Amino acid sequence: MKLHSMVAVATLLLATTASSLLRADDAAATGSDGPAAAALEAAPSYLNRADVREFLDQLSRDSGLNRNTLAGIMARATRQQSVIDAISTPAERTLNWARYRPIFLKQERIDQGREFVKEHAELLDRATRTYGVPGNIIAAIIGVETFYGRITGSHDVLDSLATLAFDYPPRETFFRSELAEFLTLSAAEGWDPHTRQGSYAGAMGVPQFISSSYRQYAVDFDGDGKRDLFDSMADVIGSVANYFSEHGWQQGAPVAEPWTFADGSIPSQVRALVSSSLKPTVAGESVAALGFNGESLADGTRDNTLLSVMVLEGADGDEAWVAYRNFYVITRYNHSRLYAMAVLQLAQNINSTPE
Numbered sequence: 001m002k003l004h005s006m007v008a009v010a011t012l013l014l015a016t017t018a019s020s021l022l023r024a025d026d027a028a029a030t031g032s033d034g035p036a037a038a039a040l041e042a043a044p045s046y047l048n049r050a051d052v053r054e055f056l057d058q059l060s061r062d063s064g065l066n067r068n069t070l071a072g073i074m075a076r077a078t079r080q081q082s083v084i085d086a087i088s089t090p091a092e093r094t095l096n097w098a099r100y101r102p103i104f105l106k107q108e109r110i111d112q113g114r115e116f117v118k119e120h121a122e123l124l125d126r127a128t129r130t131y132g133v134p135g136n137i138i139a140a141i142i143g144v145e146t147f148y149g150r151i152t153g154s155h156d157v158l159d160s161l162a163t164l165a166f167d168y169p170p171r172e173t174f175f176r177s178e179l180a181e182f183l184t185l186s187a188a189e190g191w192d193p194h195t196r197q198g199s200y201a202g203a204m205g206v207p208q209f210i211s212s213s214y215r216q217y218a219v220d221f222d223g224d225g226k227r228d229l230f231d232s233m234a235d236v237i238g239s240v241a242n243y244f245s246e247h248g249w250q251q252g253a254p255v256a257e258p259w260t261f262a263d264g265s266i267p268s269q270v271r272a273l274v275s276s277s278l279k280p281t282v283a284g285e286s287v288a289a290l291g292f293n294g295e296s297l298a299d300g301t302r303d304n305t306l307l308s309v310m311v312l313e314g315a316d317g318d319e320a321w322v323a324y325r326n327f328y329v330i331t332r333y334n335h336s337r338l339y340a341m342a343v344l345q346l347a348q349n350i351n352s353t354p355e
Contacts, residue, residue: 045075046162055165059180065187073183073193077162083155084168086200092336097312097319104144104342105349113143113350123237127221131241132251138240140347141333142207149206149233153198157182161202161211178202181211188215189227205229206236209243217243247332248325254296255344256327259287259309259320266311266320273309278331280306280323287322300324310337 046052052074060067091100116139117124124135139148146152161182164175182202186193198204202211209218209229218227221238228235259270269290273282284301287309294300300307300322308328310321321341330340 046077046079046166047071047075049166052166055176055180059183063180063184063187065183070183073158074162076194077158079167080155080159080163083160083163083200087164087168087171092334092338095338097338097341098315100338101315101342101345104346109143109147109346110349112148113139113346116143116148117350120233120237123221123234127237127241130238131245131249133241133244133249134347136347136351137244137330137343138237139350140343141240141330142236143346143350144339144343145203145208146206149236152206152208152230153200153203155198155200155202156194157196157198157202157204158193160198160200164201175202178211181215185211185215206233207240207243209239213243217246243333244329247329249329250326252299253302253326254300254324255330256310256321256323256341257294257296259292259294259322261320264317266318270309270320271311274311275308278308278328278335278337280308280325280328282307282309292322294322296324297322310341312337312341 053071056067056070056074059065060070091103095103113136117135120139121135124138127133127138128135142148161175161179165172165179166176168175179202182196183193185191186196196204199208203209204211204214207229214227214229218229218235218239219242220227220235222232222234224232226232226235227239229239261267267290273286273290275281283304283306284297287307288297301324305325307325308323310323312319312321323337323340327340327344330343331337333343334340
């Protein structure tokens with residue numbers, strides 16, 4: 001596929017020299033000559049803030065990136081209220097399963113998932129052989145995240161991360177770390193950081209990797225010497241599979257199955273097993289003692305592997321589910337039971353025979 005045209009940030013890579021470590025922090029603070037001072041004079045910017053200057057100082061020390069260049073990049077970052085608004089009301093927090101499910105289980109998304117699997121069958125098969133992750137799970141992640149690459153986000157990643165790092169106190173620690181990761185990633189990959197677009201939370205590319213995940217889990221699956229999650233579907237597929245593998249996906253193990261009851265109501269003893277934590281905490285013996293005899297129970301609890309019990313508000317009433325280790329792995333991609341269930345059910349529908 002044709003690669004996005006990129007403007008190399010060559011100056012970011014000059015910081016290994018001793019002279020580059022003589023950063024422009026004093027210039028920014030005193031108004032002396034330099035890129036940071038010029039930016040301050042031109043217009044109000046994040047560089048006016050002491051916490052931002054301290055952040056740049058620390059990043060330059062930790063990464064070796066040129067302080068002047070970092071200041072020039074941050075001088076063009078702008079606060080985005082739309083980002084604050086979006087992160088304050090994510091769908092996973094405001095919707096129940098009855099309303100969340102139809103968003104991702106529409107027939108169009110299922111049909112396009114089947115086409116995606118056909119089109120990229122060779123790559124998906126190779127990813128499964130390499131990482132042990134089923135092709136329909138990889139496809140479903142891409143389908144849920146960006147409708148198979150169709151909707152990858154229109155927010156300026158730098159603006160989003162700067163906004164959340166310095167104007168969203170509830171998660172400022174996390175997003176300052178992600179901003180540092182993004183600036184470091186941009187230098188390593190030769191990107192112009194002002195040209196990258198993604199989600200309001202700074203997720204990028206077809207699989208919507210945040211910067212730290214991009215740095216740690218992205219792979220060059222097409223062997224061209226680059227890790228391109230924007231234009232290389234091979235790299236996208238390989239990277240999603242690698243992400244799951246690194247987070248403990250168990251090849252051939254079950255993901256989740258429903259727990260049904262004769263009278264249609266969920267007993268209080270079952271509801272008592274539901275935890276607010278996504279991490280599996282329930283022993284297989286505990287659900288078996290309450291009458292659960294799902295066909296995947298033995299495989300899902302092999303070697304005393306724990307499971308979790310969920311109750312979701314479905315369109316026809318509450319649904320009880322038993323979730324195994326691989327379900328938890330899906331929540332490592334997005335920390336939401338609703339998200340993981342949408343991925344699972346989309347994957348199942350992609351694999352099913354069309355009526």
